[in-house]
Amino acid sequence: MRKLFVVVLCVGLLLGGVVSAQETIRIGANLEMTGAVAAYGQMIWEGVNLIREIVGDTVLGKKVELVLVDNKSDKVEAANATTRLIDKENVVAIIGPAISGSMLAAGPICEEKQIPIISATATNPLVTQGKKFVFRACFLDPYQAAAAAQFAREDLKAETAAVLSDIAQDYCVALGNFFKEEFEKRGGKVIVEQHCKTGDQDFSAQLTTIINANPDLLYVPNYYTEIALICRQARDLGYEGIILSADGADAPELFSVGGDAVEGLYHTAIWDATKGLNDIGQKYIDLYKERFGKDPNMFGALGADAYLILIHAIERAGSTDPVKIREAIEDTENLDVVTGKVTIENGDALKPVVVRKVEGGKFVFVKTVTVE
Template identity: 45%
Template sequence: MAFKQLIAAAIAATALNFSALAEDPIKIGVFLPLTGQNAFGGQLELEGVELANKIKPEVLGHKVELVVVDNKSDKVEAANAVMRLTASDKVNGIIGTYGSSLALAGGEVSEPAKTPAIATSATNPLVTQGKKYYFRACFIDPYQGAGAATYAFNTLHAKKAAILKDVSNDYAIGLANFFDTSFKKLGGEVVANLNYNSGDQDFSAALTQIISEQPDVLFIPAYFAEGAIILKQARELGATFRIMGGDAMDNPETVTIGGSAAEGFLHTTFPYDANMPNMPKAAAKFTKDWKATYPNKEPNVNAVLGYTAYMMFMQAIEKAGSGDREAITSELAKLKDFETPIGAMTMDKNHNPEIPIGVIEIKDGKRVYLGEVKPAL
């Protein structure tokens, strides 16, 4: 009888242990700029993460808990945010961030902490280069820059290009350099490559010089706040050439700030649009879920990237069979043909996903998806 009681007690204890295990949450840290210069993009990405968490709130029988920290659009705060997530909150993985400079700062902490992280829209190749634990949901600047140059040269038939970039921003510098290199390789000429600093509001001197060079296209790898001002000032000065930007201009505020000057503006982006033809199944599901959750907001690519990063973690955790950081890292590296709203994702050896590049044009004040471009690398 005593033996039977002992067995019963052991079974009960085991059941309690499994119950407790199931109650332990999987913690996903989220470090995004929710205040400061990049707050608008960070808030959109957070909405995407929160939507994904609502759609898939559990994994392996565990509740998924989001631990959100504002990196305040600041490099030091970004490092501090990741320090808190890894050392204090002891998260199983980290989503973030919007902005390459912030991701680079955060990676200096997450890497030695051996915590897997997925950058949402940090496109500078250095974010994942040489890193074991950092991955990304977005394409990289060499690919995007080459795509923009290819579109400018082959589709716009531009032979002369000018570049105006923020010399204090890693994203802008990288994208400008790759556009410059690719455009020249295609046979084009870069007639001006000028700089400004973050926070500048008057671009008239640089734009006047650029206009004098008579380019066919101006490439501005800017964030939307400054980029929209550049659009306005360029048109006010009489510029008639086409103007292109990168994914950081893919924001509703570009039209809000730029007004009529945004008409005809082109930019590269991730291959998603709420009205795109032949929408893939995963994109259609995201769009439906988004509209049900945020009926008064248009779906956007930043939210898609936040959503995608979360789902990448869920896939890796399920494949790993646990919340172990090393196991999750291993499974992220092996992602292959994983269906996401931005296409079937396969992770390359540098932890960059192989996904297409979309092209957007502003027409009648609205974002119109023109299709995809294959970079002539």
């Protein structure tokens, strides 16, 4: 430790002054750079660095220094990385793991040590529940389902609905339940509920029951393969009503499996990579396309959001005190980030939900929905 100090001091003197740790603001990045979900962490890291090119890396007159630690897509490693970033690297805040399991391991440590941590993409409600120093940049599944129900009632004018959800996936079941609750809260009626399982190929029994009930809308909050097959079989059986899904539809395979049958499908999404909802979002999209020659991904965009939320919180706090930064994050309201505007409430992100429609074999932006 003494040798390291001497080296830094000498470099500082050579540059004409003493280098102080106070001249930088250290932010940790506890991400999945290797392991089972390495792609998620790598995309988030890519987004964080890209947005730094756009907005700069200085806040309160100090340079922001990012300290990356690979959690190897492992809960124990995520906890260890959190401890290292706080105790050894002296970070004032952390951009946390991508997945909920690792955030659930990291969050309690940050809570105990009073260091704010924000995940780009962890959606489990337990991640932030009962915590003051744990945040997320993405919306929760209940919020997405509520947005779908609001869109179904107000824009699609659906009075009745059917729900066909994948009972083998907690994500799908939860979305279906939350949609029903919100749809009926808004005066609609879910007249039939059916279930399938991941890997099913034949949905004729469920669809026959649904078609006989004659709902205005069919809500299928599943993953893309089952959605595509359900659309094909529903159309073959003569169903002509509206089909609405969630962000599980967002994959190229929806089109290759569903073909013409998915034409007209609506779905809710985190964002639309072809249309910036504000100036910072458009700049991000343009730079990403210029740099990589393709549309940006959701994980990188939400990583950029997490960075922007932190930087603006530090600026508003006027301090590098982690407690004051935490307070400023919680006070975030209508902040322009890459995916739109975001407000933080009880650690969770409230932001517009994008609605898209399949037209001509591709997703086309329809509108954004802010749950009221």
